[in-house]
Amino acid sequence: MIAAAVGLAACGSSSPSVHQAGAVCEVGQLDETQMLALKRAAPDQPLADLSHYAPRRHARAADALLNGGGCESNRSFRYGAGVGDITGPALGEEQLGYADPAQVSQGIHTREHARAFAFSSQCGGRSGYAMLVNVDNALAFDSIKFGVMKKIADDTQDRLADYWTMDNVLISATHTHSSAGGQAHYDYVNLFALGFDQQAYGAVVDGIFQAIVQAHRNLMQATPGPIAIATRELLDTAVNRSPPAYAQDPEAERRAFVDTAGREVTTNRMMTLLKLKRDDGTPVGMINWYSVHGTSIGQTHKLLSGDNKGYAAQRFEHEFSRGVYADGAFVAGFFQSDEGDSSPNLFMMELPESVLHAHGGEGWDTRGGGRDDYESAMISGYKQYHHALALWDDADEKLHGEVKAIHIPIDMSKVVIEAPKTYPDALMPAVGAQRTCEPAFGVTFAAGAEDGRGPFSEEGAACPMSDDRLLPFITGYLQTTLGVLPDGALPSTLIEPVGCYNPAFALLGYACQQEKPILLPLAVAPAGLPLVLLQARTAPLQIVTLGNLAIISLPWEVTTMAGRRLREAVLDTLQDAGIDYAVIAGLSNSYVDYLTTREEYSVQNYEGGSNIYGPWSLDAVIQEMTRLASHLRDGSAAASPYADPRYRDHVPLLPFHLGLVVSDSRLPAGAAFGDVTQQPAAEYQMTRDERLTVSARFYSAHPRNDLMLGSSYLYVDRKVGDDWKVVATDDDWWTRFTYLKNGGGSDEALVEWQVPAGTEPGTYRIRYQGVTQDGTPYSGSTQPFALKGCS
Template identity: 30%
Template structure:
């Protein structure tokens, strides 16, 4: 289901929506090299464009007055790839994958996770992203229409927040019976297997409770897992003891933020810094709903919403039953089998404080080691156009005529796309249509789903390609594609092993071309 909060002005005008629907943003698979908001970002874009109007010089995508947020919920095990998982290679190509391990046999008869992929519902990942986005928008649009006659949320607001140090935290059930303690963070072998939305590599498999001796040896070079650590994580076989490695800084979080936000007696949002599975999210909602209704915080028709991946990120959270199966999500439940129970316990504690208006006890905030973050990105390096050429010159021009619904591409001599960071809030792509007076108006930018921009290395520069998928609804007329970027200029003399230089803006334009109706 989708739960949606609509915001309206006193005159009734729609200001925005926030909705929660559990589906992973993995319609774009792990072969994608383009920056993408996946199905959630595409959905937000579509609804905002529907309300705010098309892209123009006055409002680029995301800059309109109406704001749509398609937020995450308990999406840990919810795939958008509705065709399911099939083998993409080996003797079983086209057949369903092994159900237990999500693997397929290669030509040598070995079970390999990288041969098992899920896909759909579209013909490719871009089409699938669009379809899943449109389905979410269809529901959100219907809820937005209903909100005019729906239930108005009234009353005051409240919130409680606390930091909790997870490793070694004593955990009890709802009756107060001790269950044990949470563990130092660690990833299991099944984590490295990935999922059918994004398979891993080598010989890792989902649904395994034992560690591979070779990978165990590799892991021990970083930290030798103690008997106590292994017993705490059981039945997970520890692959990476991330909570015990701190060079050059911690590999896993240990102190996490949790939060409850209340709007009247109608809505409570549980902000969780993790990806909960469907059942884990259901248990958290059920636990909080009972507690908050009993204390009078939540009305009989009030809702508890789980907002996943909030305020921080600490991998996945599964139930103890799911943890025993050790699929990808269980292998990625870093604090061990009692992790969900710890969240249930701590959110129950927050609910008590939300009810009586008190401030909950909190552990110390996590350390800020941002100043110690090591960047592996190389220095940009001086860029130069080919001899007798300039940045912005056209390499491949647009055709003279394009039919609406077709794809048109132009490429330019350019610089690395990251050089154009100074254009944040603006655009590096302009698809323009000529007005009757000869001036040009913006019809699409790099934030539109119809455009794509990429760069390929070529000598001391890049070949920047801009593609525009012409909408079938595009008005006939004269168009052009422009690219606005920056090349990197370095001084002739500078210190070795240091980054020097600055971006130099450039722009290029295709020749005008005609768009004709299909």
């Protein structure tokens, strides 16, 4: 929508990967609606004070490290990168993220990948290893890591277990909400997926393992080189979607983060980038961390997609390796950070609740700045790509130190916080020791966030904490419950009296949840019966250091202020050990929902209602992560009184997909799978201001017969001389594959190619391939069609 904001390419660009969805030739002028959007979105201003993000080197003598012996002055690392295809079932699988039972996969927008980066250092008589894996997935369950570690343990060809362990392997999700579900071993996550799906699980585990193998082999063959780092703010790309909760944080703390106009900066706008380029000039890969949800594409869409970070990675990789994945090819990892309250939908907060609940209406399709969700994802992804490219060009500071990793699983249901931190103007001061709780969701978990509302009507359903709030609470309950249901949604107060101060919940260990009205207990052990765990009690905490950068790995979606407090605490512990920088790697190694500050928890917005271990969760994590950092600093083994020595893979109660029927449709007499049922036109004229989409249909067998991992269901070919050259696959941003179930008729594959700007005129065709239920491959091709240049 906002052409000026994304640097759209004009017709005739030499780049085969372009930035505009729709128009094929020159970029037109902004229309009145687009100009209004630009005026509405006043540009972010740079921070007035960036000292919070400045390196900590001032805490030591200026040249103490660089002139010292051992590993302190080491600037030489080995690294390698690899990629694996993790695309899940394109049909019949609930998509992760929105927990919407109607959002079931029906095709592919882009394939999804695991991108692995292997690091090692050898200095001071010590060797260190770390494997950072970024996956185009909504979540990175511990079931996935356990599955990957089992494959590593079983490997005999490369002896991977000699190098890679639970301690030094970090698996982090980009958090796209358009990936396959059914991958968890805890049942609440699989609820709308109708159980565990072995095919979806196998795809992600196998793809990650493939990426790790490739990265490991490239590491073993690599010559040492430097790792350069750069950091800078990325503006106009994220908005805080939970301002009432953020406003509860102490004013003095919030005032420490303001822009040059004095406005509060309510999201983490810093991008931290690592440039992996060897001394001989060979570019190997790039890693960055930036905080923004993968929710540009909303829950009404049913195609698997990498969303905004998927586009950014594709676009960056295309700059170096033309998008072709092979051993030695350039790999770009757009890692997630503390994005718990950070949304890419910049105009969403202006929409009324009725539109948010309906997921439609005026403004919904353009809430991210594009004309539709896919263009919004491209705009957000392009901003991240473009900023990362600028940081790549500017990165010249070299990391120094060694590669180390430390990891410990913590039972989050029983942590005692010995000294909770109290801020001067805190609304919720700590009095004495506090503790965490058995995991439970609050009522506002079902309300959903602004990116995708749930069945309840609103956020902010909190239990009264004092007598003077009790009467208004009861009055409000009666008024809301007896009134008309707002916007077709259930009033959140309907269940508050049941969830607040319920003696049954107190007996089960949930009284310490305080303001949270309990909606769903996640750990229940009825008298005399085995414990039923719908969500994990154990959270794996991990710190990986690459030289003087610390990567704080944890399995939560961390809100902005929670991330600031955690980062500062770890840096305070590690700064004297040579650590200058720290980033949060959220959604890593498992998934245990949200991590908020105590103050944010008190108002029970969606994020607070999804903070499952209770109000003091962040303080518990800071305490245990600081303890872990101390062990890393001192070179001692990880230890904690709350460690879970029996941390292991959980067994789902429902270990299969209910009601899944995979069968090929019947074909008309004389027809075959792959036959074209709708040909493209013989000729298309490219224009300057209209969208051009070429489409075709084919008889199709069920996509679950073969996930086509490492391949493609579709191809767009251009004729070059007597040969055909592939110009697009189902991993291309501009193609879409949709499986059409024709209600008793013969099912079809709809292939659409939105012709991108800069496409060469010429002769083209579309191909489709698949596998029948008996394992027989098939394919089909359209008649050639002509694309004519702009007049």
